[in-house]
Amino acid sequence: MxxxxxxxxGFCFGVTTAIETAERELQKGQLFCLGDIVHNGQEVERLDKLGLETIDYDDLRTLHNVRVLLRAHGEPPSTYHIAKRNNIEIIDASCPVVLHLQKRIRDTYLQHHGTDAQIVIFGKKGHAEVIGLEGQTNNTAIVIESIHDLDKLNYEHPIYLFSQTTKSVEEFREIVEEIKRRRGERLEEKGEEIVFEYHDTICRNxxxxxxxxxxxxxxxxxxxxxxxxxxxxxxxxxxxxxxxxxxxxxxxxxxxxxxxxxxxxxxxxxxxxxxxxxxxxxxxxxxxxxxxxxxxxx
Ligand code: SF4
Structure with missing residues (x-):
């Protein structure tokens, strides 16, 4: 054999950077991490032994004057607001690829805020990255987990589609084709075309x-x-x-x-x-x- x-x-660039940041910052003193630094129990345990304390949102609300590391998945704006209110120093290890995606979603939201446009995120509901992305739209985005969720969308209104960075490219393409198909039916029925913009924001890493x-x-x-x-x-x-x-x-x-x-x-x-x-x-x-x-x- x-x-x-x-x-x-093995680790992608975003996770490697977050872990290196944690190791470096731990040498300066007490450090908390909001959520598991990586979705791997063994690595979380290793860093826990080095002193990295994992906390959740409830803990964050009660902590004051401490240092908290944000992992590669990124965070919604509410996390930064709580940190500011509680005088918490943020060590921001959000992956730059995720931060860029957050910005694109936020810009789209601000541009179409108050209209009937739908911001749609192909991702896993409740996943840390998706929570961060939904936060950019004041939690108004529609999350679809698969092609079977497409009934959630209103095909009479504009659609702006983005993807969580770790989803499958093939599934994203299938979703795009299905939305186009449904949009085509609407065009035939009513002679009106709805706006459909899609952004393949899957991380090439x-x-x-x-x-x-x-x-x-x-x-x-x-x-x-x-x-x-x-x-x-x-x-x-x-x-x-x-x-x-x-x-x-x-x-x-x-x-x-x-x-x-x-x-x-x-x-x-x-x-x-x-x-x-x-x-x-x-x-x-x-x-x-x-x-x-x-x-x-x-
Ligand atoms: S966006 Fe890509 S590089 Fe960044 S953490 Fe996710 S998978 Fe890793």
Whole structure:
């Protein structure tokens, strides 16, 4: 059994920067992080041991005169307002790609505020990044999680579509085509055309990984995909691996290596380990050691 780690897997630029910022700022004293710094329990635990205390919005409202790190996902304006009110120093590690998207959505909202225009976000309801994006529209944006949510839109009114940065490009394209189709029907019925602007705001740091990841998945007999259970990027990338290699398994840590998975790996010639933009390299290394040590015991 040869075990290989995908060299293109692991933290994206935004997450790497946020973690480096946390490590640097921790050396200066007490530091809180609003929400898990990354959707990976093992990495959160590692930083927790270094002193990074994870808090939620309720905690933020009660804290005063402390330092709080904002993670790569970005935050809605309300977070900055609370921080200002409570004299909290913000260490802003929001990813620049997300900040740029927030600005585009905010500009669109301000431009069409008070009209019947609909700002639509293709994303996961309740995801931290999406909460930050909705906040740019005073929470008036319509969030669609999939093509099945398109009935939520009113095709008599203008539509401005954006995407959460970690969604699938293919799904976004399907949604665009379906909106165009419904808009076309409306044109035929009433002879009126509604405005439909769409912006593919999917981060290429993620999207460009798909092809390389699928090549990697194809070149192995069994693929062990390592990702956090809360990570939407992990789910997307895992499904891309599964599309091309049905012997792909999802694990979050060594503890998830069940006897069935271990047996499946030992029967294979080539086992590939890969992960999401939130999966630390050290965790993939740990899994490799675990698989190899287990093979030696047999
Ligand atoms: S996936 Fe892209 S947008 Fe999201 S944190 Fe990473 S670099 Fe930034």
């Amino acid at each position: 040869i075990v290989t780690i995908d060299e293109n897997s 993620v999207a460009n990984r798909v092809k390389k990841l699928q090549d990697f998945a194809r070149s192995n007999d069994v693929v062990v995909f390592v990702g956090g259970k809360k990570s939407s990027n992990a789910k997307v990338l895992y499904n891309h691996c599964l599309e091309v290699n049905s012997s792909t398994v999802f694990v979050s840590s060594e503890a998830d290596l069940t006897p069935e998975i271990l047996q499946q790996c030992h029967q294979a010639e080539r086992v590939g380990i890969c992960g999401a933009t939130s999966t630390p390299k050290w965790l993939m290394e740990q899994l490799r050691c675990s698989l190899e040590n287990d093979a030696k015991r047999l």
